[in-house]
Amino acid sequence: MSELSSFFREMTGAVVLGVNPPVHDFTFFDLWAKPLGLLFLLDYLRKRGNRVFLADCIFEGRTGDLSFGRNTVRKTEIPKPAWLAAIPRRYHRFGLGEEDFRRLLESCPVPDYILVTSMMTYWYGGVFSCIDTLRQVFPGVPVILGGVYARLCPDHAKRSGADMIQTEPLDLEFSLPATDLYRGLRYGVLATTFGCPFRCEYCASRLLEPSYRRRNPGLVLEDAARQLSGGEVRDLAFYDDALLAGKERHFYPLLEALNERHPGTRFHSPNGLHVREIDDECAEMLKKRGFETLRLSFESSDPEMQRRGSDKTSDEEYVAALASLRKAGFSGGQLETYILAGVPGQSVESVERSIRFVLEHGGNPKIAEFSPVPGTPSFRRAAELLPGLTDEPLLSNKTVYSSYLAGNMSPPELQALKDLAKGQREGRSKKPKFAKRTAYYP
Ligand code: SF4
Structure with missing residues (x-):
């Protein structure tokens, strides 16, 4: 069934x-x-x-x-x-x-x-x-x-x-998640939209949620109130794939209301924010209304990788967004920036250049290791490199797919990329040594 x-x-x-x-x-x-x-x-x-x-x-x-x-x-x-x-x-x-x-x-x-x-x-x-x-x-x-x-x-x-x-989306009238079934949960979770308007080649958002929908604002506020009104919960994480899309009409009024009704709540965006949407006004809104941790969806400075990521941002837009966020009062450490690594066809040098670009402009790079997701164009390319993927989901494990299994990069190369990114987060500036590649297959 x-x-x-x-x-x-x-x-x-x-x-x-x-x-x-x-x-x-x-x-x-x-x-x-x-x-x-x-x-x-x-x-x-x-x-x-x-x-x-x-x-x-x-x-x-x-x-x-x-x-x-x-x-x-x-x-x-x-x-x-x-x-x-x-x-x-x-x-x-x-x-x-x-x-x-x-x-x-x-x-x-x-x-x-x-x-x-x-x-x-x-x-x-x-x-x-x-x-x-x-x-x-x-x-x-x-x-x-x-x-x-x-x-x-x-x-x-x-x-x-x-x-x-259950293999198809459920066609039911959902209103509020039953978060009250948890006893002692110290953070809240909130979705203001479902789905994503973009189509990145490596992402399954469109397969899981075929349409992009805004949630009824009244329900969003009721959902948040249910989780925050007890007073013990001070942190709220947004689950949206595209939190800032159409922000003036949907997200800004919600964020203002959340901040006014639940002052002191710290907001988080574990899913990346769309960089193109962040201007001075947006950055100020995020800071003033309580955002504590941000993740920025930059992913790569390589034009080909940007194309595969729906062209949702450019180098110039990323630099402008960082400037706006800094001006609004966010520290460099708060500006975590996703950099994708290990996508089929992406070179190690391309990842390295992206990390350096983020560091040069004061961002905080965070490597997101690629995992092939069934049904996406990137999965099909990944399966050409590692045919076993089509039958065995274990082979798509993000910790080992690109570095150990597919041979896109060697484990030392991946470690060197992480060190390059991490060195700046810890205030160090060291030149990484990229070890000679040795393909590893189980
Ligand atoms: S923007 Fe993010 S959520 Fe949307 S399709 Fe691209 S990777 Fe997926």
């Missing part, structure tokens, strides 16, 4: 358990990530007379506090999957361990339905392990798998053991 809208529309009087699985990966960091789609669906279902519960393996596996409400998350070393066995790095389960997850489930009422969400395609190991545990604790209860992995890899997801897989 793929189109589950009617199934959910008709569901009533049921006990529904939503589950966010653990993550199996080399690295994981809490960038204000919450399973927003699952939370919208749980709220929808409870409004239709169902009782809903949430078991979030990442949140429940938190071990300590980080800045701006984020948490460190428990990690347990696990054996690497066979496909990644040759990678000389440790592999972990992030979030609740299996025994603690089992105990958490046993404290929940026996559900009539279980909804499991998923994120990165190469995190499916955590999803499969989670469904396995659910089967043991709640035998016979139907499991429905949704989320990004299920949408992008529907055939592979059939191996998960789920009874139903």
